[in-house]
Amino acid sequence: MICMMQSQRMFAALSVAGLVMFAAAPLLIAQAPYESTMGLIQKIFYFHVPGWIVMFLAVFIAGIASAIHLFRNRPAADRLALAAAELAVVFGLIGLVTGPLWAIKAWGVWWQWEPRLTMSLILELTMCAYLLLRRYGGPGSDKLAAGVAIFAMANVPFVYLSVNIWRTIHPATSVVPQLAGSAPGMFGPFVWCAVAFLVLFTAMMAARTRLEAQRAHVERLHLALEER
């Protein structure tokens, strides 16, 4: 009971911290300098890039936890994978919606079937497939879905490096690492937004994993009552 109360407090504290940082982010973003060629629309970058960073992190967690569940048969790892997969879909959705809103102004089209965008869409659909398998796959779907999560994790480096490997109109991966030197005024708000997303992600992961643990507990209680 004490442990439950502590985790509830941790979830509440992280959620409040994340939401406060999230609420303060537009104030910092408004003060950041304009990018010379794109102007105002470039400011979508402060939510778009952290959204993808968190999505990639969630896919990695889902993939590693799935591998542990697949090869070591650990139910706790399976619960972690399910929570991370759901969050990967949520943050991937943020990236897929904010990207075209930027692209229509910067490129003149909502979408281009170029490598980065196409592979990002495939990654999002793969994680949707994971959730659909878990929901409707029936007995044994946890193992099948674990395989899907591992393949999704293997896709992440290709999505990230696609802008360097193939010819594409998407900005390269060098933009963010060089930001501190090339545009210090943009670097501060970007780091703030990235940390806000990571804090929110941690709070959501804690709550979502706890939900799965409680569902497993309810199942055990049902079985215990039926055995009487």
Next chain:
Amino acid sequence: MNGVMRAATAVILVLVMAAAGVHGAQPQPPQEEFVPIDELPPGDQMPAAPLLIAAYAIVWAVVFGYLWSIWRRLSTVEREMQELARRADAGEQDS
């Protein structure tokens, strides 16, 4: 979980339908010479502010919607746990 699954399925359907439309809209005539931005047709002079506001509003809606969804599902499971604990206590008293 059901709500999230419905949302995920809806996202897939919208993406599939959008893909068909976007694919049809891809080929555009190439621009052959420089055109100053204030001489572009009104349809091409898209203001950035509504797009930026829409992007932030969608991010906020997704984050709050998901937090609300977790809170609602946690409340449902906790209620179920309390109900099961009550039934278990009642069973012990009967026996």
